[in-house]
Amino acid sequence: GNSVTQMEGPVTLSEEAFLTINCTYTATGYPSLFWYVQYPGEGLQLLLKATKADDKGSNKGFEATYRKETTSFHLEKGSVQVSDSAVYFCALSDSNSGYALNFGKGTSLLVTP
Amino acid sequence: GAGVSQTPSNKVTEKGKYVELRCDPISGHTALYWYRQSLGQGPEFLIYFQGTGAADDSGLPNDRFFAVRPEGSVSTLKIQRTERGDSAVYLCASSTLTGGGTEAFFGQGTRLTVV
Numbered sequence: 001g002n003s004v005t006q007m008e009g010p011v012t013l014s015e016e017a018f019l020t021i022n023c024t025y026t027a028t029g030y031p032s033l034f035w036y037v038q039y040p041g042e043g044l045q046l047l048l049k050a051t052k053a054d055d056k057g058s059n060k061g062f063e064a065t066y067r068k069e070t071t072s073f074h075l076e077k078g079s080v081q082v083s084d085s086a087v088y089f090c091a092l093s094d095s096n097s098g099y100a101l102n103f104g105k106g107t108s109l110l111v112t113p
Numbered sequence: 114g115a116g117v118s119q120t121p122s123n124k125v126t127e128k129g130k131y132v133e134l135r136c137d138p139i140s141g142h143t144a145l146y147w148y149r150q151s152l153g154q155g156p157e158f159l160i161y162f163q164g165t166g167a168a169d170d171s172g173l174p175n176d177r178f179f180a181v182r183p184e185g186s187v188s189t190l191k192i193q194r195t196e197r198g199d200s201a202v203y204l205c206a207s208s209t210l211t212g213g214g215t216e217a218f219f220g221q222g223t224r225l226t227v228v
Contacts, residue, residue: 004155032213043117044156044204044219051214089155098169099215100146101206103155 002027002097006090006104013080013111021075021107023064023090031092033057033066033073034101039086047075047088080111115139117220119205125226126195134190134223138207145188146217147180148204156204162188195227 007022025031035047035057048057053068062077073090090104118137126132138145144163148156158172162182170180177195182188192199202224206217 030213036219043221044206046216049214049216091155094213097158098161098163099144099208099213100158100161100169100172101148101156101217102158103148105153105155 002031002092002094002102004090004092004102004104006088006107008105009087009108011107011109013109015082015111015113016079017111019075019077019080019084019109021088021090021109023073023075023104025071025073025090025092027071027092027094029094029096031094032099033064034091034093035062035064035073035075036089036091036101036103037086038089038106044089080109082111082113085109085111117205117207117218119203119220119223121223122221123224123226125228128195128197128227130195132192132195132225134192134203134225136188136190136205136207136220138186138188138205139218140186142207142209142218143185144208144210144215144217145182146206146208147188147190148206150202150204150222152201159190159203192225195225197227200225200227 032051037047048059050057050066056065091101093099147159150156160170165185177193202222
């Protein structure tokens with residue numbers, strides 16, 4: 001079956017540091033890949049996505065590239081801000097599961113001034 | 114516009130009781146999903162509706178859990194004979210159509226506590 005593994009947190013960084021959150025997946029088909037974010041006190045929201053191999057998703061300075069050869073979708077940001085403090089979830093979906101999302105466990109990020 | 118609305122936001126119930134959790138999706142969204150999120154975990158899929166019918170209920174943990182969407186809009190997740198292990202945040206999401214890359218919009222969730 002499908003599964004997503006992401007690095008465990010919490011991750012603590014100073015403002016302007018470089019961020020990488022690793023995500024790898026297992027899938028039988030050709031999934032779409034997502035990063036969702038949950039800010040404190042808010043609901044889950046889509047951060048970025050990629051629907052096929054070698055696609056790069058980007059939003060708010062975050063990027064992730066769909067790497068089929070390494071089954072990875074690592075999240076990166078060159079310079080984090082305090083406002084980026086949140087929990088980040090890697091997820092996949094494919095037609096076999098009705099496009100329901102299969103999430104990783106989440107990675108908590110705390111950015112300090 | 115209005116997002117996905119879930120009520121109640123919090124529910125405390127006694128073990129063995131019956132509970133109903135409501136989800137009001139974004140107007141026009143045909144796909145609706147229920148997830149359960151336990152502390153420190155990612156959301157886990159429970160059930161998916163396309164229109165009025167449950168297209169995939171493979172994530173429901175047992176027959177105490179049931180969900181309906183009678184008119185293809187509002188959905189209710191029903192839990193019978195609640196157990197302490199049912200305590201979690203129940204999330205609802207909706208989307209315009211099924212297809213690779215379709216964005217799902219999430220509600221704020223219902224935090225269920227079984228005491």
